[in-house]
Amino acid sequence: FVFHFASVTRAFSELLTYSEFHVFGSVCSQSAASTLIPLLALTLACRCVFQLFYSFFKSLVGKDVVVELKNDLSICGTLHSVDQYLNIKLTDISVTDPEKYPHMLSVKNCFIRGSVVRYVQLPADEVDTQLLQDAARKEAMQQKQ
Amino acid sequence: MERSGREESGPAYLHVAGCQQPTTNTVEEPLDLIRLSLDERIYVKMRNDRELRGRLHAYDQHLNMILGDVEETVTTVEIDEETYEELYKSTKRNIPMLFVRGDGVVLVAPPLRVG
Numbered sequence: 001f002v003f004h005f006a007s008v009t010r011a012f013s014e015l016l017t018y019s020e021f022h023v024f025g026s027v028c029s030q031s032a033a034s035t036l037i038p039l040l041a042l043t044l045a046c047r048c049v050f051q052l053f054y055s056f057f058k059s060l061v062g063k064d065v066v067v068e069l070k071n072d073l074s075i076c077g078t079l080h081s082v083d084q085y086l087n088i089k090l091t092d093i094s095v096t097d098p099e100k101y102p103h104m105l106s107v108k109n110c111f112i113r114g115s116v117v118r119y120v121q122l123p124a125d126e127v128d129t130q131l132l133q134d135a136a137r138k139e140a141m142q143q144k145q
Numbered sequence: 146m147e148r149s150g151r152e153e154s155g156p157a158y159l160h161v162a163g164c165q166q167p168t169t170n171t172v173e174e175p176l177d178l179i180r181l182s183l184d185e186r187i188y189v190k191m192r193n194d195r196e197l198r199g200r201l202h203a204y205d206q207h208l209n210m211i212l213g214d215v216e217e218t219v220t221t222v223e224i225d226e227e228t229y230e231e232l233y234k235s236t237k238r239n240i241p242m243l244f245v246r247g248d249g250v251v252l253v254a255p256p257l258r259v260g
Contacts, residue, residue, distance in 0.1 A: 056244075070249070117246050119246070121244075124213065132203040133184050133202055140205075144176075
């Protein structure tokens, strides 16, 4: 492949899902696009899947989040993994808010079904809002087609 | 990251690769109205008498959303046992960045300008 790095970055930044761009950005330096190209060729193939939030959460694996459930239980933990249904696995959990739920004291890891999540509180500095907005526009366009 | 024209024709490699570039920028469906509110402050009414006001960063067809600088308002009604009068209380809290699951969302609108 012979591409101009800057224009490739621009073009493929519009194609990459949110998490893919983040992973590549952390593997190489923020601005370097050289290692992106072979990887981008692969991602180009599997483009049209509606997975914005799945990709977004994959980019947050390893970060501390607070999951608030529909039964008003708030759990703070490290995001271990997520799946297409946005089921969440947390490790090293603790119950935030006053300890109204002492039966969780001995629980260290948990699996949360995606449908019972009300909110997930995220670290604001880990989120690239510009990238998210662009990805949301793309997803909305794809969903229409 | 440089930003090219979003909805218009993409760079040449995209056509070579056979990838469709979306071209329509018109508002056709209700979800398009939400697209217009990206990076704007919005008001979200949710189930269980909750309301959110925040900046919309992302959404999808399920109305899952990412909101930044959110203020959540929970409204409760307490009924005095003797007088049976209804006392409306609201609790607010601020959250810097929040993912909201779409199945709790009831309404999405621009922020209400009261008074």
